[in-house]
Amino acid sequence: MQEAIDRLRAEGLSRIAQADSPDALESVRVGLLGRKGELTGLLRGLKDVSDDQRPAAGAALNQLKLELTAALENRTGDLAGAGAGSMDLDLTLPGRAPVQLGTAHPLLSVLEEICDIFYGMGYDRGDGPEVELDYYNFTALNFPDDHPARDIQDTFFLNEDMLLRTQTSPVQVRTMERVQPPLAYVFPGRVYRNENADASHSSEFYQIEGLRVDRNISLVDLRETVNAFIASFFGGERQTRFRPHFFPFTEPSVEVDMECVKCSGKGCGVCGQTGWLEIMGAGMVHPNVFKAAGYPDDAYTGFAFGMGIDRIAMLKYGIDDIRLLYENDLRFLNQFRGVL
Amino acid sequence: MKISLDWLADLVSWDDTPQDLATKLTAAGLNVEEIGEYAQSWPGVVVAKVVSCERHPDADKLSLCKVDAGSGESVQVICGAPNVREGLQVLFATVGSVLPGDFKIKKAKIRGVESFGMICSGAELGLDSDAAGIIELEGDHALGTPADDLFGHRDTVLDIEVTPNRPDWLSHLGVAREVAAIYRTKVTPPPVLKPGQGGGFGWKVEIEDYDDCPRYTAHGADDVAIGPAPRWMQNRLRAIGQRPVNNVVDITNYVLFELGQPLHAFDRERLAGEVISVRRAGRKQSVATLDDESRQILAEDLVITDGDGPVALAGVMGLANSQVTEGTSTILLESAFFSPRLVRVCSRRLGLVSESSYRFEREADWEMVRFAAHRALHLLQEFAGATILGDAVDRAYPDYVAPEGLALRVHQANRVLGTDLDMEQTADLLQLLGLKVQPLSSQIEGKTVNLMVEVPSFRRDLKQEIDLVEEIARVHGFDQGLGQGTGHVLIPGRRRALRHEVERKLRSWLPSQGYTEIVTSTFVARSDIDGLGLAEGDVRLECLAVLNPQHGGETLLRTSLVPGFVDVARRNLNSGAPAPVRLFQIGRVFWPAGEKAQEVRHEQERLLPEEPWLLQMGIAGGSGGKGLGGIPTDMQELRGVVAELSGLLRVPLSLIPADVEPYLIPGLQWEIRDAGGNRVGVAGQIDSGAAKRLDLDHVAGLVELDLGRLDLTPLPVRYEPFSRFPAVKRDLSLLVPDTVTYAQLDAVVRDTAGDLLESLELFDIYAGKGIDDGHSAYGIRLKFRSAKGNLKGKTVDMALERTLGALSETLAVRQRTQ
């Protein structure tokens, strides 16, 4: 019996390999596995095998059946691919994936990328409402009532007490009301300004706010953090400078400039020939903000910073009109395939 | 704020290029946004003499002149000015010169006579507004002298961004103080004139409420001769973008930009009575401001009145009824300190932001009120021929007290700045800014106060210790001398919170399924929400509206992501994007009628709308093809995506056929449920009526999932042993009555096939030829597997028999016979 099995294996495999068309292969299959096929014949012959050898012979026959079936399947595939047996394929023909890749929105990808850097530095991420109380957006952030400081940010009002947040900063106070220092957070999100849209302004855009509070946080910590972020995001040793500025909720307040990403400080169109790009506003948390959060006087110091994510995305990808980020034109978005 | 360096040099000296000065000012917080070159120059325009002047042969009003521009030869030119005459010295624009407004002087033929150039008026040169006649030069100038030598002016102008906390920088004097601090030098105050005592003026000032107007000064001047301001003053005003008017108006403007204090000059002859009253208007009325506009003022507006009524809106603008005119000869000069809030409220309501209101709402400088008036008196005497009267009035809040000194702890400054300053260094830095400091202790520790700092009237922004700390940093510089930080890394490698992890997964997985992320606007129109056809009582019908929208029309906050999706789909398909487009967004909507915050710190928080956090996926512009069981292939895909998404997030989701949304086709939508059976989303195809209302010409289906309402905790991963024994597959062809759903069939099979059933897959549905009416043939594949060993065919057959029996009994489903 074993002999017959071995012979059939050798012959069968050879016949399968030689079949040069689907039709030929089909007749080989019928000859081997069909109702009157050779393998079928051997299976029928099992009943004549002695009891002690039958299980081994049965197993061997089953094994052979599997092998021949696999060989037939493979050959079927070969013949189908080869187009009537020819191996002369045009391998430059395009491939076809089951789905065409979509795109994540570059603005939100930049947001995630920035968060990633701060996760790495030990920051948590927080959220706050976009429809915000005047209290959190202004009063708690040390904007006096009826003061021109409020004019810096043209506000969309919903009623006397409610507005669309003009900055992510209100989340600072919301967070400090709940969390005791030491704390380090980033707060990304959508903010709103009542400004006419142009190439660099949109009435809806994204900001990310950073906040770190502990017993003895200083301006030096702020500078190191900002430099670490810029080095990580934009790469390389990049010069930065702090310019004194004014924000009601930080003091001292600064605007941070970094060496232009395009010209590295020589001066070009992107930086208005100054060699510098304004990248964020920042400062030391104003004692009045700590007071609003309910922290005891003098207990803590801290820094806060805020960046426009749109602007950073535009710098990163050389996008010259902010409106492109909100038009959702697939001809724009498709360019960011693979960016996460 | 535009700063003329020519002007600034009167107040302080520095030795640097404009670029370096600008860099240092920027480093001190006066952000120089632009360095402009101002030039008043007329190349080609020269002094010439009118040698002869006759009437044009063919035009009454034109003169035919010959002028000598220094070459000795006379040039023929036609002039239309009435004052041209022989012997005048004039400014002559030679052929080829270019006048302001890009006006090129060419050879011309006027009524048949050739003209080679032009005799210029003040208006044509941009010197003044006099267009009626040509300039008659006074004195004797060498012919051919360039006009630039007589009237030309060059200046460098810095445009400085002034933050709202520093009103003192809205003047040349304030900037001069910073320059003095930077270059370690001193400010030279400009000359002033103090009025004498006694007689002549006689006006009184009444202040209704010192809270509204803590200080008001009135000075008198007679014998004023209205005329042009001196050339240098006009030049400086022009250089910073102001238009000269006449000497009196220009002088008040000049003082405003020099010292930061707004002044107003009234024509005293046009004022009734001899009492100026500062009071609330008392009633609503309409007044004419000096910009020739009629404006409504309210009872609570602060006004300046004479015996007859309002003559000025306090701190905002004077009224036309008392303004200085050509014929003015006596004036009353106002210099005051008005309530910043009242000025702001009035100016904002009227939409009238003047140089004056801009400064008053940022708070005036108490001491500057009188100094500025004296400065103006000096200029009026010098340049308007004025006689300054005695008896000036200075009414001030009787209880006014100068602000107290501020205590400074150097330890606290070092703590915030990361510096290591001692008391002397700190004192030196503050003194550079003109602050007076009194040393108390040189011990730098804890709460020890080291310095008392006197706050001058021009620095009312210095209100607490931290304000001084900022000044120290500003003068010290942010780049030098700062010490060590505490290290920016806290606990390396924080993890995302669950919801952010979910967002991240979705944003990476959906693109791999062909979906592109969009970011759509929060703002929608009423028609967008109406288009959804929501039923009465739907939470999404109530929208928050923006009180001050940008483009007039009603602007609402979205209560649904659907209009945004439809808009993006429509625009992309219309601009030729390959169909179908697959889109997704993760965004917030705003439901004022939704659930309010439960735990609040401030009662007002209960006013805030619910902000659900939604995931939306959609396909638009598909071919409308049908798949298994006649279900549109797009919907089949979306259903499949939801199933996979459930796996991705490890959160159980099920789709139950149910008509949930009015904008989806009835009978072609599902409710998405979480493990607890709660509705957390919906899927379906947009109804044609809704599509029409939303202006969408394409087939579209979508899925919405309320991520905020879904428990996103992923099912835990725990390894379970799997069977390595082979599976036994059985394909069945079942005859299913149309009244039976696949879900029913699936349930019966799973209930009855036993534990060995591993999977159940529907691979075909067929109806028509060969199938009984009211029935379909379902091809299903069952896979059986045992964990204990190879399955015997008999065991599987028994299970199948059970299942077929149950199907036939409960659902009248029979196995098809071949």
Ligand SMILES: [Zn+2]
């Ligand atoms: Zn550059």
